[in-house]
Amino acid sequence: MDILIHACCAICLLEPARLLRAEGHTLQVAWLNPNIQPHEEHDRRLNALLTVTELLELPLTRLPELTYEPPTETLSVDRCAYCYRLRLLPIARLAKQLGMAFTTTLLYSKYQRHDVVRRVAEEIAANLDVPFFYQNWRPRFNQGQSRARQLQIYRQRYCGCEASLKLRNGRH
Numbered sequence: 001m002d003i004l005i006h007a008c009c010a011i012c013l014l015e016p017a018r019l020l021r022a023e024g025h026t027l028q029v030a031w032l033n034p035n036i037q038p039h040e041e042h043d044r045r046l047n048a049l050l051t052v053t054e055l056l057e058l059p060l061t062r063l064p065e066l067t068y069e070p071p072t073e074t075l076s077v078d079r080c081a082y083c084y085r086l087r088l089l090p091i092a093r094l095a096k097q098l099g100m101a102f103t104t105t106l107l108y109s110k111y112q113r114h115d116v117v118r119r120v121a122e123e124i125a126a127n128l129d130v131p132f133f134y135q136n137w138r139p140r141f142n143q144g145q146s147r148a149r150q151l152q153i154y155r156q157r158y159c160g161c162e163a164s165l166k167l168r169n170g171r172h
C-alpha cells in the first residue's frame, strides 16, 4: 500500500517507518505541526526530521503552516482532539490527492491519547473518503527510543503546545 505518514517528530517516525517498510508498504512523510511552541522548538524538531528522512531516504513534504488556536487554555481531550484534527485533515487531503492512504506517528507515542487520535483520523477518513491506515505501534515504543538514542536524534521533553511545555512531564 502507498502510505502518507504524518510525522509528529523524528524519533516517533523511526520505528513505524521501519515496520511499514518491512511489511512492504511504500512511504512518503508529511510534516505539519503548528502546535509546537515556541518557534525555535518547532524548527529544532523539523531539523531532526530532515536528518532522519535523509538517513532513511524517505521523501518529505512540508505542508503550509496553520494557526494553532486551541479551544481551551488547559490540557483536555477536546484540546488534543482539536490539535490532532488540525494536523490530520490537511494530511488526509494530501493523501487523497496523491492516491495514498494516510497515517500518523502519533499512534506510536505512548504519551498521546491513542484512542482519540484513532477516532479523529477515522472520522476524517470517512468524511473525505480516503483510507486511514491504523496500526498500534505503542508496543514498540522502547525499541524506537533506543534507536533514536543510538542515532543521537534530538529528543524533546514535552508534547508541543505551551500548556504541555508548562506541564513538562505531561504527554509528548
Ligand code: SF4
Residues within 6 Å of the ligand: 035, 036, 070, 075, 079, 080, 083, 084, 159, 160, 161, 162, 163, 164, 171
Ligand atoms: S498536549 Fe500535545 S496533542 Fe494535546 S493540544 Fe498540546 S500539543 Fe496538541
